[in-house]
Each structure stands twice: as structure tokens, then as C-alpha cells.
Amino acid sequence: MAAFTASDVKALREKTGAGMMDAKKALEASNGDIEAAVDALRAKGLATAQKKSSRTAAEGLVGVATDGIRGVAVEVNSETDFVAKNDKFQDFVRKTTDVALGLESDDVEALKAASYPDGGTVGDKLTDNVATIGENQQLRRMKTISVSQGAVVPYVHNAAADGLGKIGVLVALEGDASNDVLQALGKDVAQHAAAMFPQALDADGLDQAVIERERAIAQEKAAESGKPENVQEKMVEGAVKKYAKENALLSQIFVKDGKATVEEHVARTAKEAGASIKLVDYVRYQLGEGIEKDEGDFGAEVAALAGR
Template sequence: MAEITAATVKELRERSGAGMMDCKKALNETHGDIEAAVDWLRTKGLAAAAKKSSRTAAEGLVGVAVAGTKGAAVEVNSETDFVAKNERFQDFVRSVTAIALESGVADAGALANQAHPSGGSVQDVLTNNIATIGENQSLRRVAQVSVSKGLIVDYVHNAAAPGLGKIGVLVALESEAPADVLQPLGKQIAMHIAAAFPLALKADDIDADLIERERAIAAEKAAESGKPAEIVAKMVDGAIAKFAKENALLSQLFVMDNKTPVADVVAKAGKDAGAAIALTGYVRFQLGEGIEKEESDFAAEVAAAVGAA
């Protein structure tokens, strides 16, 4: 059995939103397996379904840049928020985002090998920055989006500087409608994406492994109802349909009115403009997604709870 440490309990609490003692019990039940513990908590109704963490567990910046029908997003991490406010660091993220946009590469390793205007490669400049600033930094990821006609619209939430912040969004609108129609529509959709955190553009695009995991959780919950097998099967199908609808961008309710599906908002905008508009893709980068950093005070609190149990 894996050792259940204060750090493990802390991580499970942050991911699930459950109480410390419930997290410890879940880890005991699942022999220290965090993924299994998350599912255990959810089957017991102790964690929110499909909880999406809003914690930014690493520092740094997300950069976005657009040029008409194409856009790029980049995430560069640092150890502290202090470095993220450093002008040298911001200039680096801004320049790397521009290089990503121009080159069209969608792989962090390939981007690191691109030439940098200041001389050498992107990686060379990053290495020099680490030595100069005195803090580790990393080029974590890059994504591209484009349309054949129409507009790519960018949006940064919690902007630290133009095009730089903690959440960066790109929206791809395929259309012959003019930019003065597409730009405000794209910005509203980008703000929705920043807030609603869709998992995919369409329900069919949601990761199959994630769907199966949700199905297993729904099946265990439904089985506890004691209803006949055919009713349980319908309950599971209904739960999965609801999950997909709530997590696919086009079927999510638009945050601006909380009643109209995003697909209908786009369709109406196209009708009003006299030119069809298609939302064909998006990118959402949130700083530090999937990266954990220690918080010593809270870890001490958890350690005390674990020791007392």
C-alpha cells in the first residue's frame, strides 16, 4: 500500500474539493491511488462531478497573438509570480508567441529550436534568461488555430500586459462576415470559454477515456439506487448525455444570458449579419493547468489532520 502523506491528502483535497478527513478515507480505501480516490469521492457524493480546478499551480505567463486568419497561444512557466512581472520575462513570452504565430509550429520542442531575433534559438535565449534572472523557467506548450476565411479572435483574462496573462483564449470563426461583426462575437465567446472551461468543441470530440471514466462513476451511483437494470442503464445514459452537453462548447449555455446554447448564439449572429458564421475551433490555456506547487502552511495543516486521524 502506498504511503498516504500530507502532500497526497493536500493534492486530493485541491482536486476534489472534499474535506481533509474524507480525502484521507478515500486514499485509505484506494490504497493511495489519487485518481481512484477522486472517483471514490465522487461516487460517494463528496466531490463535485467533473470539477475543474481553477487553481494556477505554477507561475509564469500565457501569451496569445493573432494575425487575421491564424492565431497562436504559448505558455511559459516560472517559479514565482515575481518573475512573471519581470519586463525581461514578459518580453521573452511576447517574442516567443510571435515566433509561434509566424512559424506555425504546434510543439514546444520545435518552438524551442526556432531562431530568436536576439540571436541563437528560443532555447538559447531561455537558458540565458534563467542564468540572468536566477530562476528556473520552461517553455511548456504551444497551440495553433486557423480558418480559411473569417477571423481568429484572442482574449486574455487577468492580463499582465497586452497579450499576456493567466488565461489566454483563441476563437476561430469561419465566415465571410466583416471583421466588425466577427470581432465582438469572438470576444464574447472567448470570455465564455475562459469562464466555462469547455472540454471540447462538440460532444463527440470529448476524450473517449474521460467519457468512459464518467460512465463508470455514473454506473456505480445509479446501481446504488436499487432500481432495475434497464432503469439503471437509462440513468447512466442520461448522466453521460448531460455531462457531454455541459462540457462541449457548442452546447454549453452562453454565460452572457445562461439560457442560449453557444451554437444558437453563433447562428443568430450569422443570420443578423447575412452571412453564415461557423465556430470551428478554439484554444484555452490556463496558467499552470496540471502542475502542482507546494504551499507549506496548508501542508502543515494537512499533516496535523493526518497525524490526528
């Protein structure tokens, strides 16, 4: 019996752009392991570098809030998009995000234990929502960033309500430029981050396990080229550097420019303003990012996260 299904073939094709037969053969060779099949297809030049998928694997909302020099992003999951559109759920996410902003923390458990504006704790309100709305919900993650001088600028892509949506971005700009300059620049950079899926601020921040995976794929490609070993080494290093450049926010080509990198665009804006500005941090939360689930089984996923 095959270790994969037709839906696995479809998923692999969507991830890689490979043809049906190539996807099927890759899954057969990997005994159904989709990630191994992705690597095999890429090594053969049958797939492009994998970006973080823009398709979400969960419902709910991402909330963002700022107070000038500090900002927070919070993800709250629900089982269906219907609940995400519910006024009660949206009010909960908005108020919980405001509570998180005051904590200056990344600890979800601390957020659950914090006082909720309507009484009790955030965790109490979450439990009450599950009971009254009749659908499981989960506080999944939160991230706070700040600067000592400058601004943290928020952006929500396709906002469902003020400060709420499926992609939330915060950009931390350190510097002495005017607030108008910082807000305009921050929004541009945040919109770029929403569209371009950076995995880290700079190359040093990239996950080394991912870098080594890219190196292994590049080595396999180089070996198949039949070129001298010293040329292969240069090919591998070039491929790894290219991957790092394309996946670190500062070195990505700024989408509104098409020529300068994000770092160069920030420096140019600072020069034009006669001020100092440095992009020092960012957060990009996409609803359901990193959650793998079987089609139609997110309820079980959220229940497992909640320990039910």
C-alpha cells in the first residue's frame, strides 16, 4: 500500500510547482515524507526554493497593538472562520492584545494569568468564550518588541477590524527622525514583510538547521553538475548566500523599489530626513503559520493544543 495519498501529491505540487508524475515519484522515493520529497525535487531542479506558505492552516485572528516605542502581536486560534468574524471573539482578541501590550513579555501563560478588563483573567475569559460561543479557541503565541527611541509601527494585511487580521506585522525603528517619517517608513517596511515572508532580520538570525538543509540541497545539485570540486564548493557557497540574502529582511530587495535592499531603503530615508534610523527588529505573524493539519481536522488540532 502506498505511504501517501492523492491529497499528498496535490500538496507537494502546490509546495513545489512540480508536475504530477514528478511529485508522485518523489513521494514514492521518500516513502510519503513530503519534506524529503520537496528536497529531492529541489535537488533535481524540479522545484523552486520553498517559501513560507501564504495558505493558512488555522482560523482565528492575529491582533497587533502599539504604544509608540513598544508593540505586541498575539495569535488566537478558533476552529472556524465563522467564529473569527464573531463580534465577541474579535472583542476578546482586541482586549487580550491590549493586555499583552502592558505585559512586555512573550509568555502566553503569563498573558492567560493577567487581569482581563471585564473581570477575571484572560484565561477565564477564554474559557467563558469557549462555553458561550460553543467552539474551542486557543491563545497560541505572542511577541513583544521595543526601541528606546523611535517607533514600533504596526500593519495588518486585509484587516478584519482595526488591529485584527490574518497577517500582523510590527516593525521596530530606532532613531531620532520625526514620527511622521518613522510611521511612513515603518508602514512601507511592514507591508514589504507581509508580502515577502522574511524568516529573520538578518542572515545571522536565520535558523541554522534550515541553512544546513539548503547547503545539503546545493551540494547535491553541484555534485550532479560534474564540475571540478573547487567549482562545486563555490556553487554551494553561492547558493547558500543567495538563500540567506533572499530570506533575511534587511537584505531582501525592497518591493516598492525593486533595486535597493530594505536596509539601503532605510538608510536612504534616514539621509533624506537628515536623521538616524535603524531597523532593529520586526514581528510577522501569519494565522496558522507552522501548524500542519489534515484537511478539515483543525478542531482536533486546537483541542490537542488546549490539552482536552
